[in-house]
Amino acid sequence: MHICMDARPAVLYKYTGIGTYTENLINSLVEIDKQNIYTLFWNNNEIPKPFFRKNIHIQLFPKNAKEISDQVYIPKLLKHFQPDVYHIPQNGLDMPLNTSTKCIVTVHDIIPVIDPESCGVSYYEKFAERLPQVLEQSNHIITVSNASKNDIIEHYHIDPSKITVIYEGKNKIYKPLNPSRVKQYLKQKYHLSESYILYIGGFNKRKNVKNLLYAFEKFVKKSSSSLKLVLLGNGKEVESLKKMCADLKIEKQVIFTGFVPDSDLPIFYSGALFFLYPSYYEGFGLPPLEAMSCGTPVITSCYTSLPEIVGDAAVCIDTKQVALFSEHIERLYYDDDLRKKLAKKGLKQAMKFDWKDCARETLKIYQKIDSGS
Numbered sequence: 001m002h003i004c005m006d007a008r009p010a011v012l013y014k015y016t017g018i019g020t021y022t023e024n025l026i027n028s029l030v031e032i033d034k035q036n037i038y039t040l041f042w043n044n045n046e047i048p049k050p051f052f053r054k055n056i057h058i059q060l061f062p063k064n065a066k067e068i069s070d071q072v073y074i075p076k077l078l079k080h081f082q083p084d085v086y087h088i089p090q091n092g093l094d095m096p097l098n099t100s101t102k103c104i105v106t107v108h109d110i111i112p113v114i115d116p117e118s119c120g121v122s123y124y125e126k127f128a129e130r131l132p133q134v135l136e137q138s139n140h141i142i143t144v145s146n147a148s149k150n151d152i153i154e155h156y157h158i159d160p161s162k163i164t165v166i167y168e169g170k171n172k173i174y175k176p177l178n179p180s181r182v183k184q185y186l187k188q189k190y191h192l193s194e195s196y197i198l199y200i201g202g203f204n205k206r207k208n209v210k211n212l213l214y215a216f217e218k219f220v221k222k223s224s225s226s227l228k229l230v231l232l233g234n235g236k237e238v239e240s241l242k243k244m245c246a247d248l249k250i251e252k253q254v255i256f257t258g259f260v261p262d263s264d265l266p267i268f269y270s271g272a273l274f275f276l277y278p279s280y281y282e283g284f285g286l287p288p289l290e291a292m293s294c295g296t297p298v299i300t301s302c303y304t305s306l307p308e309i310v311g312d313a314a315v316c317i318d319t320k321q322v323a324l325f326s327e328h329i330e331r332l333y334y335d336d337d338l339r340k341k342l343a344k345k346g347l348k349q350a351m352k353f354d355w356k357d358c359a360r361e362t363l364k365i366y367q368k369i370d371s372g373s
Helices: 017-032 067-081 121-137 146-156 179-190 209-223 238-247 262-271 286-293 306-310 322-334 336-350 355-371
Strands: 002-006 037-042 056-060 085-088 103-106 140-143 163-165 196-199 228-231 254-256 275-277 298-301 315-317
Touching: 002 067, 017 037, 017 355, 037 067, 085 355, 103 121, 103 355, 121 146, 140 146, 140 355, 146 163, 179 262, 196 209, 196 262, 209 228, 209 238, 209 322, 238 254, 262 286, 275 286, 286 298, 286 306, 286 336, 298 306, 298 322, 306 315, 315 322, 322 336
Parallel strands: 002 037, 002 085, 037 056, 085 103, 103 140, 140 163, 196 228, 196 275, 228 254, 275 298, 298 315
Antiparallel strands: none
């Protein structure tokens, strides 16, 4: 079987869920599958080492090519290579509409439709216009949670048999680390020596970071604790969030780190007293899975895919209710036994999610669509 895939999202959407999905799926596919032929569309001259295999061909794109490539250049390539299936992993929006090749799309979520304010106007318009065509014309749809599958069915009335749920996986770097080494590293590189709780996951509106700050402020005032709240990452919203912290008089206890390399994320997870993820819409939700993989207790939202991913191994609450959110921060802060219990259950839950399993199940879909069954 000859499989063609648009691998460009691994670079174009790096540090996002789609970029992580694309990179790990390809790496796992080429690791487990030595028989089938892969042609990967790539727009970066720096080709990852896992791609250097006998059964992989890299098709480089012009650096300035995007829209014209998707609807003009890609159909020509597909006609030239004649693959059995073509997989588009970034919500399928760039799926060529004038090709006879069997197409499989991964639709991670339909957030722009459900929550238009969470994305830019141009992306919303593109999403709203193209997604119905993609869902209709694709040969099969992969999505990453039952919550996302249900949303697609509810909003677009797609036959459920056309959609397969395949969970994402945890990266091998996320695992429990030596506490003393973690503490020493954080102190030396980030000047962080105090006890802290952690947030990772972006700052747009649906991530619900403002309620996290409100809940933390209530906890600090009630407890007089010196606990720090550490928020990782960059974003245009950070400055307004810093001002909010100043208005709430918690700026000395809230730390915005800015950009942190992937290699340091397991260290931050492992060093945290617990992890908070108050997002009210996710297609999957990698950060809680990463935290559990590091043995870090988790408080997360009871919305969309998050309860599905964490199971009973995390505290799932309505994070739109600030008082309730603050109460659970307080409870987990003071309850050592509960933190130990959640850490243990989280490690067990995280074992259910593996990128190689994701690759195996995806390969089955390729085979199913190729055979016409």
